[in-house]
Amino acid sequence: MSDGSYFAADWLALREPVDARSRVDHLNQALCAWLADRRRPVTVLDLGAGSGSNLRYLAPRLSLPQQWTLLDHDADLLERARDALPPTGEPLEVMTRLDDMGRWSQAPQVLDAWLDGVDLVTASALLDLVSQSWVETLAAAVATRQAAVLIALSVDGDWWLETTAAQPEEAARRRREDQWMRRHYRAHQASDKGAGTALGGQAPEAMATALRANGYRVEVAESPWRLEAPRDLALGEALLEGWRDAVSEQEPHAMETVRHWHAARRASWQRGELVIRVGHRDLLALPATWGAAHG
Numbered sequence: 001m002s003d004g005s006y007f008a009a010d011w012l013a014l015r016e017p018v019d020a021r022s023r024v025d026h027l028n029q030a031l032c033a034w035l036a037d038r039r040r041p042v043t044v045l046d047l048g049a050g051s052g053s054n055l056r057y058l059a060p061r062l063s064l065p066q067q068w069t070l071l072d073h074d075a076d077l078l079e080r081a082r083d084a085l086p087p088t089g090e091p092l093e094v095m096t097r098l099d100d101m102g103r104w105s106q107a108p109q110v111l112d113a114w115l116d117g118v119d120l121v122t123a124s125a126l127l128d129l130v131s132q133s134w135v136e137t138l139a140a141a142v143a144t145r146q147a148a149v150l151i152a153l154s155v156d157g158d159w160w161l162e163t164t165a166a167q168p169e170e171a172a173r174r175r176r177e178d179q180w181m182r183r184h185y186r187a188h189q190a191s192d193k194g195a196g197t198a199l200g201g202q203a204p205e206a207m208a209t210a211l212r213a214n215g216y217r218v219e220v221a222e223s224p225w226r227l228e229a230p231r232d233l234a235l236g237e238a239l240l241e242g243w244r245d246a247v248s249e250q251e252p253h254a255m256e257t258v259r260h261w262h263a264a265r266r267a268s269w270q271r272g273e274l275v276i277r278v279g280h281r282d283l284l285a286l287p288a289t290w291g292a293a294h295g
């Protein structure tokens, strides 16, 4: 398992409010309509649940009795999730399962056991880490159970830094530098993060295609982050640092260029002269047979 699949609790806490304000609400409503037909409590499996951000966002919005299993390979994050359950106004049972999703590529029956009796498979901020075979195995397995799938906040590989203060020539130079960084960052994303060669920004489309091939009606909607200082100062700094570190690892010979890029963008960000946008996608998939019956 590569270190790229472990995440700091501080990073997840920083992104949680921004994730919540970026998610696409009409997908929750379509999901609620589908869940209304299911027996109570509805059972939910949260893959790569981390410290429980997806649970805290989604459980109060489902407004019905729920039983969640949070699956992750990081025991410390799962403990944090157990310590911060959301108020829902409905019965909520939460279990945690310490396990490695990489296991199902060797033994698909592992996934079958996890999915037993599950109504909804969900995940957030996970999909860029996974491989094509992970996506295909999951799509086939959920289809045998006719479970719903809601996968939120998958990065699509795009980010932009909009400069509010630079002259046109300076802004054009910065855009070229950002493009160079983005290209190498994407190459870095497409490395093995523990579940095979990672799909990176291609993952939302790959997941949608696999689910459609298994008889699902799929909607993919944009859920971009839009960050401004000072409100999102710490998250923006963490992102700039993350891009710097990833590209330095990817292009070690260009360390000085990357360091210079980072110092200049960080200074602009701290002065409030940048808007940072990061592309994400939310995906909802429901069995097509249900869609046909409900118009």
Ligand SMILES: C[S@@+](CC[C@H](N)C(=O)[O-])C[C@H]1O[C@@H](n2cnc3c(N)ncnc32)[C@H](O)[C@@H]1O
Pocket (backbone or CB within 6 Å): 005, 006, 007, 012, 047, 048, 049, 050, 051, 052, 053, 054, 071, 072, 073, 074, 077, 099, 100, 101, 102, 123, 124, 125, 126, 129, 194, 195
């Ligand atoms: C970016 S975090 C997202 C966490 C949470 N869903 C959220 O939105 O805050 C990705 C999560 O996937 C988990 N993860 C990554 N690879 C995994 C694997 N092979 N098996 C189990 N969990 C994994 C990490 O431990 C981490 O908690």
